[in-house]
Amino acid sequence: MKIICIGRNYANHAKELNNPLPEKPVFFLKPETSLLQRNKPFYYPEFSNDIHYETELVFKISRNRSYIQEKFASKYYSEVALGIDFTARDIQKECKAKGLPWEIAKGFDNSAPISEFIPLDSLKNKDAIEFHLEKNGEKVQIGISTDMIFSIDKVISYVSQFITLKMGDIIYTGTPEGVGPVKIGDRLTGFIEDREMFNFLVK
Secondary structure, three states, X not given: OOEEEEEOOEHHHHHXXXXXXXXXXXXXXXXXXXXXXXXXXXXXXXXXXXXEEOEEEEEEEOOOEOOOOHHHHHHHEEEEEEEEXXXXXXXXXXXXXXXXXXXXXXXXOOOEEEOOOXXXXXXXXXXXXXXXXXXXXXXXXXXXXXXXXXXXXXXXXXXXXXXXXXXXXXXXXXXXXXXXXXXXOOEEEEEEOOEEEXXXXXX
């Protein structure tokens, strides 16, 4: 099972980090050990002092295929979840400054909390999926899937040119603006539409 993450897929988020807008989807991988499920607490790692949340819609691949045409991409997923791409921002900045890969800042253990998957057909509007994150009861991120620079269909088509997608692979589709740090004691609660998807503590 692969965890494929799309970077810089919301224009306002790219701007808040002073990153240029991509012309093609930017993607990287997280290992399976980064998954954090069933509302288990996230334990703040000792190697970083600046862990940031990035809330994202996550889609699950339902069929095996490479070189998927965009017009057929919708046949390869039917479920969505909500996840967080935790990022060790201090380590990421250090790696970028040295021109080094920065998977170490993204792929560490438990860096990918994720909710249960729900059918897309259960949503009020599966073509414009609304989601948000609350930190300690305050909304800190609000997103809608129509604001993605590259839709999930475009992402699937593009990624499948390089990597064969298999049943059970999941795709984190990027985060809207409003990312920020967490600290021990914070509670993070994520919603798709008005449905609570995850609720866990930072310890």
